[in-house]
Amino acid sequence: EPEVTQTPSHQVTQMGQEVILRCVPISNHLYFYWYRQILGQKVEFLVSFYNNEISEKSEIFDDQFSVERPDGSNFTLKIRSTKLEDSAMYFCASRAPTSGGAGELFFGEGSRLTVL
Amino acid sequence: LAKTTQPISMDSYEGQEVNITCSHNNIATNDYITWYQQFPSQGPRFIIQGYKTKVTNEVASLFIPADRKSSTLSLPRVSLSDTAVYYCLVVGYGNKLVFGAGTILRVKS
Numbered sequence: 001e002p003e004v005t006q007t008p009s010h011q012v013t014q015m016g017q018e019v020i021l022r023c024v025p026i027s028n029h030l031y032f033y034w035y036r037q038i039l040g041q042k043v044e045f046l047v048s049f050y051n052n053e054i055s056e057k058s059e060i061f062d063d064q065f066s067v068e069r070p071d072g073s074n075f076t077l078k079i080r081s082t083k084l085e086d087s088a089m090y091f092c093a094s095r096a097p098t099s100g101g102a103g104e105l106f107f108g109e110g111s112r113l114t115v116l
Numbered sequence: 117l118a119k120t121t122q123p124i125s126m127d128s129y130e131g132q133e134v135n136i137t138c139s140h141n142n143i144a145t146n147d148y149i150t151w152y153q154q155f156p157s158q159g160p161r162f163i164i165q166g167y168k169t170k171v172t173n174e175v176a177s178l179f180i181p182a183d184r185k186s187s188t189l190s191l192p193r194v195s196l197s198d199t200a201v202y203y204c205l206v207v208g209y210g211n212k213l214v215f216g217a218g219t220i221l222r223v224k225s
Binding site: 031033045050055056058089093105106108109110 | 152157160161165212215
């Protein structure tokens with residue numbers, strides 16, 4: 001079964017450092033997402049991406065964050081100047097086009113970011 | 117975006133049918149109702165999606181009344197491995213799928 005893969009599975013960084021989280025979505029999918037989940041809390045939407053541009057973003061997704069699809073397979077989330085409160089699990093998801101509803105989002109296993 | 121309300125938690129026993137209800141009073145005409153399951157330290161996993169009446173797949177059924185202001189996810193004969201958080205989402209046009217707090221389901225033996 002095709003799957004979304006994320007790297008690294010766990011990253012520890014110092015406050016103020018830049019972090020890049022990488023995702024390989026399912027190959028025929030056109031919509032890409034990043035979510036985050038702080039330990040014990042709900043899954044929070046960060047950003048969606050379609051046709052090489054951001055289609056929606058949340059208020060969490062400020063200038064500290066950026067996304068990129070540098071080639072035909074990778075989808076990255078960059079966090080500049082990390083803060084302690086950025087410590088969370090970051091999930092990438094992708095989906096195929098649908099004729100009705102949003103269809104099924106396929107999530108990766110997540111990248112756990114720990115900021116010290 | 118339509119706001120959803122679900123019970124915070126539910127307890128059940130193995131072999132029982134579990135029904136989790138979600139209310140979404142301000143659902144729009146073009147919105148669909150989607151349910152996800154999440155185990156600890158894993159990404160959410162799609163369970164089922166529907167627009168109206170009843171939808172059934174190999175793991176669950178989704179019941180949506182005519183006014184569509186609520187929906188019920190039905191899990192037949194749950195097992196311990198169904199212990200998870202279940203999220204109800206209302207999804208319309210646009211590309212912003214927002215998860216609520218979800219319902220923690222605990223299945224006991």
